[in-house]
Ligand SMILES: O=P(O)(O)OC[C@H]1O[C@H](OP(=O)(O)OP(=O)(O)O)[C@H](O)[C@@H]1O
């Protein structure tokens with residue numbers, strides 16, 4: 295769940311891309327990058343780090359041009375080295391840079407085909423470099439010196455035929471324009487908007503609407519599954535459906551955790567969907583324990599706040615902030631290694647003792663994945679004197695790997711895998727464990743847009759919407775990306791000459 299943005303404007307775009315990336319930072323904290331285009335020249339800056347660490351004044355000054363794309367990375371393939379930061383670049387045809395959110399599930403096979411049949415070299419282990427090369431190869435086959443919108447769309451159609459998995463991508467074609475597209479199931483989000491200026495209309499595509507909001511772009515609409523949008527350098531917009539048999543099946547976990555609450559994704563207001571999650575969880579508590587003895591409901595900041603507040607309101611129980619979050623520590627779930635994640639929870643959250651002392655507390659989190667947060671939080675609540683500690687999750691148990699752009703590669707690393715709700719409660723050490731029902735979660739979202747009838751629910755039920763996953767794939771994914779394998783990848787790739795194509799350092 296990286297964050298992507300692309301802008302075709304009438305004046306320099308570097309600052310607007312920077313601003314957009316800062317509000318998409320919650321989608322990736324590992325690396326950031328930007329490519330701008332002026333005339334026939336690309337300017338690139340990318341590296342590991344947060345947005346404000348990667349782009350210093352000297353870089354910003356050199357990122358010239360009215361057109362550009364940006365990326366914040368949370369790795370789901372390859373390594374987390376700076377060589378795999380995005381955007382990626384190929385010089386032929388035209389010069390193309392691409393930023394990608396999602397994960398290709400057939401990247402290895404496509405990379406092999408690229409090498410054998412298309413005679414293209416993939417220099418990293420990133421699936422995004424594969425995606426870029428497929429697009430480049432298919433554009434090359436169109437054989438045009440001056441490609442038009444229809445050539446872009448024909449190439450995207452081939453991308454859909456060759457690539458499997460989840461992907462929302464934005465590409466910059468030197469001297470010609472910006473192309474963005476979304477996979478045929480619309481698993482990862484992509485939206486576009488426009489802004490009127492004295493010099494004409496400017497366009498932005500982004501992972502989340504919040505990126506449009508903060509720079510004064512008005513939301514036009516989401517890019518449909520399988521659809522592509524092409525905006526040329528002069529600002530002419532064309533869109534086309536480039537895939538057959540498309541279905542809108544957005545990732546349910548975007549609404550649970552990934553997205554910012556102030557975003558609207560596929561016409562669903564994320565904040566309101568989280569309020570509905572809280573309400574439905576309260577209904578379940580009332581059904582299971584009508585005479586519950588909860589004294590206080592306490593959220594685990596940040597993401598669960600919305601649903602916890604609504605749950606408390608619905609149950610008529612006091613809501614209190616009992617954990618103070620250190621605002622200088624990022625999201626723990628998207629940190630790359632378990633050791634770092636574990637350490638960060640304690641540094642990030644500290645309890646206010648009086649809110650717990652001698653009380654029956656119901657702690658609420660949006661989701662429990664590895665159980666890193668919940669186990670430590672329950673202990674903290676006990677340490678400061680809670681009489682009983684209950685735990686509610688606004689999402690159902692996360693039991694299966696994700697293959698479409700969330701780094702949950704190994705079922706065994708998930709605390710709910712192979713355990714009943716009661717056993718999970720015992721594992722995290724709480725007195726009562728209560729989970730949202732999957733149907734209630736789906737409804738919490740689809741009530742915001744009844745035309746969504748399908749979701750990517752793979753982490754909850756092991757159903758992979760793109761129909762592309764078998765046991766063998768999951769076995770290989772686990773071997774390549776479990777926690778200990780990741781440490782080895784990082785070491786190996788830090789020996790590569792990194793940032794091969796960075797033109798700015
Ligand atoms: O079971 P785990 O493996 O610990 O993962 C789940 C936790 O991680 C996330 O919080 P995170 O700190 O990433 O972000 P937040 O501040 O947005 O809640 C999520 O909100 C849960 O609290």
Ligand SMILES: NC(=O)CC[C@H](N)C(=O)O
Pocket residue numbers: 295296297367368369370371372378394395396397398420421422699700
């Ligand atoms: N989280 C994502 O969207 C990751 C994009 C891509 N698979 C990468 O690892 O860079």
Ligand SMILES: [Mg+2]
Pocket residue numbers: 594595596597598659660667
């Ligand atoms: Mg959290």
